[in-house]
Amino acid sequence: MTHPVASPTSRISGFHKWTPEARIECVAAFAGLGQAERDQLSAPSNIEAQLGDHMIENFVTTIAIPVGIATNVRVDGRDVLVPMATEESSVIAAVGNSARQCYDTGGFVTSMSGTQMIAQIQLLDIADPRRARLLILERRDEIERICNACDPTLVRFGGGFRDVEVRLIETPAGTMVVTHLIVDTRDAMGANAVNTMAERLAPDLARWTGGRALLRILSNLADRRVARARATWSCDAIGGEAVRDAMIAAWQFADNDPYRAATHNKGIMNGVSAVVLATGNDTRAVEAGAHAFAARTGRYRSLSTWEITAEGDLAGTLEMPMAVGLVGGAVKIHPTARALLSILRVETAEQLARIIAAVGLAQNFGAMKALATEGIQKGHMSLHAQNVAFAAGAVGEEVDAVVRALIESKSFSEEAASAALARLRSH
Numbered sequence: 216m217t218h219p220v221a222s223p224t225s226r227i228s229g230f231h232k233w234t235p236e237a238r239i240e241c242v243a244a245f246a247g248l249g250q251a252e253r254d255q256l257s258a259p260s261n262i263e264a265q266l267g268d269h270m271i272e273n274f275v276t277t278i279a280i281p282v283g284i285a286t287n288v289r290v291d292g293r294d295v296l297v298p299m300a301t302e303e304s305s306v307i308a309a310v311g312n313s314a315r316q317c318y319d320t321g322g323f324v325t326s327m328s329g330t331q332m333i334a335q336i337q338l339l340d341i342a343d344p345r346r347a348r349l350l351i352l353e354r355r356d357e358i359e360r361i362c363n364a365c366d367p368t369l370v371r372f373g374g375g376f377r378d379v380e381v382r383l384i385e386t387p388a389g390t391m392v393v394t395h396l397i398v399d400t401r402d403a404m405g406a407n408a409v410n411t412m413a414e415r416l417a418p419d420l421a422r423w424t425g426g427r428a429l430l431r432i433l434s435n436l437a438d439r440r441v442a443r444a445r446a447t448w449s450c451d452a453i454g455g456e457a458v459r460d461a462m463i464a465a466w467q468f469a470d471n472d473p474y475r476a477a478t479h480n481k482g483i484m485n486g487v488s489a490v491v492l493a494t495g496n497d498t499r500a501v502e503a504g505a506h507a508f509a510a511r512t513g514r515y516r517s518l519s520t521w522e523i524t525a526e527g528d529l530a531g532t533l534e535m536p537m538a539v540g541l542v543g544g545a546v547k548i549h550p551t552a553r554a555l556l557s558i559l560r561v562e563t564a565e566q567l568a569r570i571i572a573a574v575g576l577a578q579n580f581g582a583m584k585a586l587a588t589e590g591i592q593k594g595h596m597s598l599h600a601q602n603v604a605f606a607a608g609a610v611g612e613e614v615d616a617v618v619r620a621l622i623e624s625k626s627f628s629e630e631a632a633s634a635a636l637a638r639l640r641s642h
């Protein structure tokens with residue numbers, strides 16, 4: 216199909232069969248994108264060398280990552296088309312399929328604990344750490360003034376210092392006095408904002424306590440910025456009680472075994488990181504936060520939970536730190552990230568974070584359902600087969616023919632693809 220009509224909903228069937236041009240047209244109509252944004256999305260390699268050279272050091276080139284759109288996603292009663300940047304096949308299809316299966320039961324409901332980040336200041340060589348702790352806490356008002364004076368813009372947008380906490384950490388090198396600055400960074404991810412405050416305050420803390428300030432840096436364990444998503448899949452929609460019960464057993468395995476939990480959470484991050492990257496946010500920050508949060512009880516566990524409701528349906532929840540912004544970092548300056556953000560039609564960083572949590576939950580549902588039923592390879596490898604066919608040198612219509620041959624032979628190696636291609640060309 217080459218001439219889609221504007222879709223008022225995210226529930227678009229057959230989107231995967233359209234041409235890329237038709238998809239851009241549909242998404243642009245859905246989100247009300249202007250011509251400049253459409254042109255940006257249509258450009259295959261879409262960052263100028265001059266900008267790249269400005270963004271990082273020793274710039275030489277760019278590497279393009281495909282961006283696709285997840286359909287069928289409904290978050291808090293609003294349909295969204297979600298841009299996802301990923302090099303891995305089947306990730307976007309899984310979100311669309313999973314979201315379709317809970318669309319009629321209301322889609323995803325989300326919330327957030329707040330938009331506060333934590334900066335840490337490490338003090339060493341303090342003889343009386345308990346007294347030092349109180350010396351710092353007594354100066355809360357002064358600390359607030361110093362922090363807020365660092366960033367009047369943030370304060371103007373309703374953010375700024377919120378609280379101070381002091382922790383004593385016992386180490387083989389002695390007791391460390393670690394101050395936490397708790398700062399609301401609103402629509403910024405906030406790393407630079409809180410790092411500036413920590414660096415500015417550190418000499419004062421050292422003077423007040425007689426200690427020596429060493430590290431001054433944010434914590435990526437952003438547990439005051441936790442995004443939450445939940446959704447219910449009806450037992451019928453997912454294929455009955457056997458599928459439901461198998462998914463519960465799959466989750467219990469993950470929640471009780473770190474070897475399984477690592478892969479389970481990696482599946483969640485397949486969705487999360489793809490949206491974080493597409494919107495120009497810091498994937499490493501979100502990933503570090505996710506895994507530290509998963510281990511917060513002292514044992515590495517699943518970020519999601521799965522239960523059977525009183526009605527016998529399947530209810531999933533996801534909670535994880537989500538330090539993403541709409542300003543700062545690359546978000547504001549990368550033209551494609553900006554165009555992709557426009558598709559989401561979010562006005563606050565919190566709205567973005569909540570959509571990302573919904574995508575993480577959808578991804579988790581998709582992976583668990585596949586694993587607990589047909590196995591991951593059936594869906595995954597038929598998509599992966601396309602990459603293998605390309606790698607073997609297939610072009611144009613050869614690609615589909617080689618993919619079919621690989622699926623029939625259930626062998627997805629590059630040798631199998633080369634052999635299939637050779638057979639095809641010899642006919």
Ligand code: NAD
Pocket residue numbers: 366367368369372374400401402403404405406407408409410433435497500540542543544545
């Ligand atoms: P930034 O400093 O570029 O932008 C944030 C600033 O924008 C705020 O301090 C505020 O002055 C201003 N602002 C304007 N409008 C605002 C609004 N509506 N809400 C809030 N602030 C507003 O960026 P940042 O968000 O402080 O830092 C993000 C960057 O820091 C990312 O690129 C990240 O990769 C990088 N970083 C990350 C880490 C880490 O995660 N460990 C460490 C260092 C740097």
